[in-house]
Amino acid sequence: MLQDKSGRQFHYLRLSVTDVCNFKCTYCLPDGYQCDTSREFLSIAEIKRVVRAFAALGTSKVRITGGEPGLRKDLSEIIQICASTPGINQVALTTNGFNLEKNIESWVNAGLTSLNVSIDSLDSKMFKAITGFNKLDSILRGLAKASVLGLDNIKINAVLMKQFNAHELNSYKEWLKDKPYTLRFIELMQTGDNQSFFSANHVSGLSIKQQLIEQNWLPVIKRKEAGPAEEYYHPNFKGKIGLIMPYSPDFCASCNRLRVSALGQLHLCLFADEGLDLRQFMQSDEQQSDLQNYLTEALSGKKASHYLQQGLTGATRHLAMLGG
Template identity: 70%
Template sequence: MLQDKLGRQFHYLRLSITDVCNFKCTYCLPDGYQCDTSREFLSLDEIRRLVAGFAKLGTSKIRITGGEPALRKDLADIIAVCKTTPGIKQVALTTNGFNLEKQINHWVDAGLDALNVSIDSLQPEAFKLITGHDKLVSILNGLEKAKALGLNSIKINSVLMRQYNASQFNDYLSWIKQHAYTLRFIELMQTGDNLQFFNKNHVSGESLKQQLVEQGWSSVIRDKAAGPAQEFYHPDYAGKIGLIMPYSKDFCASCNRLRVSSLGQLHLCLFTEQGIDLRAFLQSDQQQQALIEKLQTSLAEKTPSHLLQQGKTGITQHLAMIGG
């Protein structure tokens, strides 16, 4: 089992397969993808070896992220490789939904278990303003198609921002009264290039939590491989609410996830100062034991907490770099 010096166990790997994204979200890539890094992303064989090594150490959940992972033409093959790795019980995908309506059937056929889709507004004009794309109707159709295909774990991600969509909080609540999705509000995080935007738009997750509690929402017990969200349910609502609050007290105490970038860098935290190169251990099947040992020794470097509260964002210039 992968375990750090604080006794935290890591069942969950967030695997980025590209840092390219075709959206221009105001909080992440407002000027679009700049193509200023290497595009020699992990190959299918490298991914297979990486996932096998993590699985040998107790990882049971893989979340495929980007950038936008659906921009890779071999996404279905990557899903299948992860799904067929012994020890991997769940394969999830986080996407902006651009290709969702057209491609979801291929992803489900490949073995996809869970889907997270970013929807930062349920109002078409506001959605276009935030993302740069008029795709909301297609994305909502894709969600319904995913459900019809039997995908039961579907979550919607939204970053609430004071100047853009914070006033739509109640619109979201009304929507999940009839739709059985988990709607997750992700607190806007400061990164290396967004300080001014962050100061103008940050909405406290704790304030949202207080509103939910006052309206009769109750906490859901977390699974060991669950992500960082605090989830809530209400008997009058078909869907659930999740809050991801990186600025809350003890946010890192329950950390159970590690990240590998699309270039094969292990990140012990989204806000570390540097990655740990794993790619050298992914060039042949005979290197699996060396990879396992590298992962085990690397965990000794994991710190108790990020330092976001002090404005220290580490290497992360924007969230597309490592997959959020």
């Protein structure tokens, strides 16, 4: 089992397969993808080896992220590799949904068990203003298709921002009354590239949490492989609400996830100062024990906190680098 010096165990791998994204979200890539890194992303063989190594060390959940993972033409094969790895029982995908309607059936057939889609507004004009694209209707049809296909673990991610969509909180709640989704409100996080935007737009999740409690929403018990969200349910709503609050004092205490970038760098935290090179151990099947040993030893360097509350953002220039 992968465990750090604080006693935290890591059951959950967030695997980026590309840092390219085709959206221009105001809080992440307002000027679009800049192509300022190598485009030699992890190969199928390298993905197979790194997932196998994590699984051998107790990882049971893999989330495929980007950038935008839907830009990879071999995404179905990547999902299938993760789903067929002994020990992996959950394969999740985080996507902006641009080709969800077209490809969700092939992804589910490949073994996808969980889907997260970013929808930062339910108003088509605001959605376009935030992302740069008029894709909301297609994304909503893709979500409905996912439900019909039997995918019952569907989550919607929304980053609330004062100058854009913070006023939509009640609209989101009403939308959830008859939708079997978990809607997660994510606090805007400061990165190397968005400091002034962060200052003007950050909305605290604690105020939303207080509203939910006052409106009789009840906490959901978290599973060991679950992400960082605090989830709530209400007997009058089909959907749930989750809050991801990285600025809360105890946010890092339950950390259970590690990140591998599309270039094969291990990031012990989303806001780590640097990545650690795993790719050198991914070049042959004979290196599996070396890769596992390196992963085990690397955990000794994981810090107790991300120190975001102190304004430290590490090497993360924008969230597309590691998929959040």
